[in-house]
Amino acid sequence: MHGTVREKTNVVRATGTGTTSLSNGAGAAAVLAAGFGSFALGLIATLADKSAGIKSAMIFSKPTGPLSGVTTSAIVVWLIAWVLLHVRWHNRTVNLGRVGAAALVLLALGLLLTFPPFADLL
Amino acid sequence: MEITTRGFWTLIHGMGFGALYLLACSGALVELYRRYAPAAEDAPAARDDWFMRIYLAAMAAVAWITVFTGAYIIYPWYRAVPPAGTASLAAFPQRLLMASSSTIGWHALGMEWKEHVAWLAPICITMAAAVVWQYGRELQRHPQLCRIxxxxxxIALFAGGVAGFFGAMINKNAPVEGGSTIHLMHGE
Structure with a gap:
């Protein structure tokens, strides 16, 4: 209860002017979840490439092959992360510098892991 | 003038949705920077704000349609395995590329990268659309969030660009063709 009250104080409302200043929590949740989703995509793709067992488990649709499982799993990770982070942060003000840096690092790693010559080094 | 159904779907995927996404992506960058970045002089008008929300939501939809048509309609034709004893690999693009040392890279690097990196585009652009939809003009008051x-x-533009480039080059070297023929126009 106390936590809820404290969280709501982070939503500044200037009702007199009709403007509303939203907290950055919802945006931070979306950004970090996108980072998680991107990283999950690169990681699962790399794991499927390295392990025959994981590659076989990723065949959700036979015509498309392992790509179907890799991408579906990454989307599931992304959406779950988004929902969980949104529920936790949507009314809060978070340290966006750290969250943004983490999200961009995850995105960069995800991008690198999708690049075959980089994944082959691992 | 005719086209095969597989060629038609490749056209819809690449030159239709894919190209539209890339064009829209550059427009989104310009508009986001012009209207929402901290350097923007005035907050966007309510009409422009709604336009941007719908524009980004449509872009996200186009990005998802592009990757799903690619992965679930065209890619199965691309990776089809020819029956034993098949003399011509023309209907099996992946095998055709892998059969020659001069083209194997288009599969080993091109398709292997494209098939995964393309999915970063809808994830990133959906996030951007969600943030702009939620914050609208308020985004100007969150410069850090806007920069992120x-x-x-x-990155969504880069990922789409990589996928588009390799898609075009792969289709140039080993086109996805087959299925029934669609007659577009009769010759003179």
Missing amino acids: VLSFVW
């Missing part, structure tokens, strides 16, 4: 969203949109 812009970074993701740059």
Whole structure:
């Protein structure tokens, strides 16, 4: 209860002017979840490439092959992360510098892991 | 003038949705920077704000349609395995590329990268659309958030560009063709 009250104080409302200043929590949740989703995509793709067992488990649709499982799993990770982070942060003000840096690092790693010559080094 | 159904779907995927996404992506970057970045002089008008929300939501939809048509309609034709004893690999693009040392790279690097990196685009652009939808003009008051969203949109453009480039080059070297023929026009 106390936590809820404290969280709501982070939503500044200037009702007199009709403007509303939203907290950055919802945006931070979306950004970090996108980072998680991107990283999950690169990681699962790399794991499927390295392990025959994981590659076989990723065949959700036979015509498309392992790509179907890799991408579906990454989307599931992304959406779950988004929902969980949104529920936790949507009314809060978070340290966006750290969250943004983490999200961009995850995105960069995800991008690198999708690049075959980089994944082959691992 | 005719086209095969597989060629038609490749056209819809690449030159239709894919190209539309890339064009829209550059427009989104310009508009996001012009209207929402901290350097923007005035907050966007309510009409422009709604336009941007719908524009980004439509872009996200186009990005998802592009990757799903690619992965679930065209890619199965691309990776089809020819029956034993098949003399011509023309209907089996992946095998055709892998059969020659001069073209194997288009599969080993091109398709292997394209098939995964393309999915970063809808993830990033959906996030951007969600943030702009939620914050609208308020985004100007969150300069850090705006900068992060812009970074993701740059990556979404890059990912789409990589996928588009390799898609075009792969289809040039080993076109996805087959199925019934669609007659577009009769010759003179």
